[in-house]
Amino acid sequence: MYFTSCIVEHDNRVGDYTHISVNAKTGGTVTIGECSWIGISAAVKNNVFVCDNCLIGAGGVVVKNINEAGTYVGIPAERLEMKIEKMNGGG
Numbered sequence: 854m855y856f857t858s859c860i861v862e863h864d865n866r867v868g869d870y871t872h873i874s875v876n877a878k879t880g881g882t883v884t885i886g887e888c889s890w891i892g893i894s895a896a897v898k899n900n901v902f903v904c905d906n907c908l909i910g911a912g913g914v915v916v917k918n919i920n921e922a923g924t925y926v927g928i929p930a931e932r933l934e935m936k937i938e939k940m941n942g943g944g
Contacts, residue, residue, distance in 0.1 A: 859891075868905060895930075 860878040861867065868887030873879070877891045880899030885891065889903060892911035897903065902918045909915060910926035910933075919925060924933040 862899075874911075 857873070858875045859873045861873060862879055862881045862883070864882045865879055866884045867873070868885060868889065870887055871885055871889045871891075873885075873891045874893045874895070876894045877896070879885070879891070879897040880901070882900045883897050883903070884901075885897070885903045886905035886907065888905055889907040889909075891897065891903075891909045892913060894911060895909045895913045895915070897909070897915040898917075901915055902920070903909070903915060904920050904922060906922035907919055908924045909930060910924065912928070913926050913930040914928045915925065916929045919930075921932065925931060926933055
């Protein structure tokens with residue numbers, strides 16, 4: 854685990870090889886899996902689970918559980934591959 858000028862609130866669980874970047878914040882009772890990265894100024898709401906192998910982009914806001922590995926961006930955070938499919942006319 855690596856923490857650099859971030860806020861990790863009470864009762865959090867942070868997996869091995871996870872990095873929480875500068876100015877990122879997690880609410881209380883958050884679980885972040887292994888090998889994940891929480892980007893600069895990202896936020897994770899109270900009582901939220903983030904699975905292993907997730908990347909939360911800079912400024913992203915996680916408001917619900919993430920159960921599928923991938924890259925998540927935006928407010929609220931959405932899986933990046935889904936956004937690309939939408940842009941290309943997919944479902």
